[in-house]
Amino acid sequence: MSTAPVEPPQRLVSALSGDPDSPVRKWLAALPTVVQQRLDAWDLTLERVQAPGGRGSLVALVRQQDGTPAALKFPVPGQASAREGAALAAWDGWGAVRLLRSDETDGALLLERLHGAVSLRSLPEAKALLEAAGTVRRLWVAPAEGHPFETLAGRTEEAVAALETTGALVPAAGPLVDEARELRRALPAGSTEQVLLHGAFRQGKVLAGERVPWLAVGPAPVVGERAYDLAGLVLDRFEDLVAGSGGAATARRRVARLADSLEVERDRLRAWTLYLAVAAGVRESAAGDRRHGELLLEFATWL
Template sequence: MDSAARPDAGGPFEPPRRLVRALAETHGDAGGEWLRALPELVRDTVSRWELEPERVLTPGGRSSLVVLVRRADGTPAALKLLAPGARGAHEHAALARWDGWGAVRMLAAAEGALLLERLRHEVSLSSLPEAKAQLEAADTVRKLWVDPGEDHPFESVAERSRRAAEALRAARTQPWAEAVAPLIDEALDTREELTASAAERAVLLHGRFRQGKVLSAERVPWLTVGPRPVVGERAYDLARLVRDRLEDLVASPGGAAAARRRVTKLADSLEVDRDRVRGWTRFRATCAGVRALGAGRRQEGELLLEFATWP
């Protein structure tokens, strides 16, 4: 195996391109500094935990590097190194709270690093037929909705969505956003209504739950990975799931109706208010679409904003 795939080999080491692009967009110089230090960071962490690296997982994520490894006793595992600002402590706390229930099991943790049980990263719910995938996704996300515990470190849905709303307001002043200003205003109004009226008991949420975040596993069929944990109402956690397989939805002549059916099925199966699922879906899709437009990803942004008008 070549040195690019074996980060302990002492030769050139290239992180996945997706990670490099994402950090350049979101972290700027700080992301570049972390990437330059990454080979040494991998070697130090591997040595400290007595791990044998196998390969870097590609295409990987947008805020972390995952290296498939084996522990000293030969047990397969996955080493996850988190970029600065990736809220690794919060992911650590959420995984500890779930303790393997519906989520990948954490084997060890240090600042900026997590050692996780090995899952079948090449097989996610996205590989299943749509109806089956949504059933399994609903069953998985239900397990994650637990009490966050006293003195938990997680931010609230109100806090996270407030930052997203501030970014929307800032984007609205840009010339490129003029055409989507009405959609931004509607999303901001929707967020105000949702945060002002939330009544159900707040639970621990995954934060960015979708089919691609649920992987095949050994001890149970499916486990979720990569949370960005937050505490709040369950409807928030379904918003990203509703827009899974977006390109297929948009390409379908019945895409809008299919999106509405998704909202209904998910809300009914999980006993969550349909209107609140619909509202958070619109808000989060608008935020993602405007963010993509601002980053120059025009096609992605237009798809997301078209979707935001459907549910």
């Protein structure tokens, strides 16, 4: 139990600084009280709120009643976060952080404690890609009958609409946006593969652990084909490729290496990566970060 004050980290507050009457802002305002109530209900002792933390959740480092360290997470409400606990329960610690407890009323997730400051991004690129591939492979399991996860086809409809809206704000990217939009419509229908995916996989989502060296965190789970998860890995550290010489050839080699090592079709991995790069590029450009957006769009042209 803890009586220490709980304050959301500034990064989370800044990320959610929209309409004060929106449900997310109301959630943020109530968060200190909700966290304290959960600490009391589960007999947890607060050590500290993790800072700077992320833009999609509050994570508090806590001790359980028996002194065992753990992490108490409150994801920002939304469809993806509502399914995070279900995915972690399905994996049961295999390749991912272990879920110890959860509560549907406030979305709280009590997780095993990992080394939050040490991700695969701390490793040299070749080693990081190798470890990432080994980790994500473990997550690809058949979803249980009646599972609660959305499919890639379902996620596609909303994503295509968003791409059309943001793409209109970046006219120069028109041809790339058209190609990405068509790929996104066609790709889910072109595969019968239905496995549980992390849904937001990248090197920064794999943290050092005690049980095993590396464990995935922060899924946005979805059911579909494995190439979707690998596309995030192709995009990892893309800025380094854009800044260096021979970046286009290196990007294509990365696609081939990841696809071949995990028995995924190269063309489908290339297509999913192109879509994600374009979607992120126009989103960043429309939000005002033109430099980052243009780099993503340049990377997409290499594919």
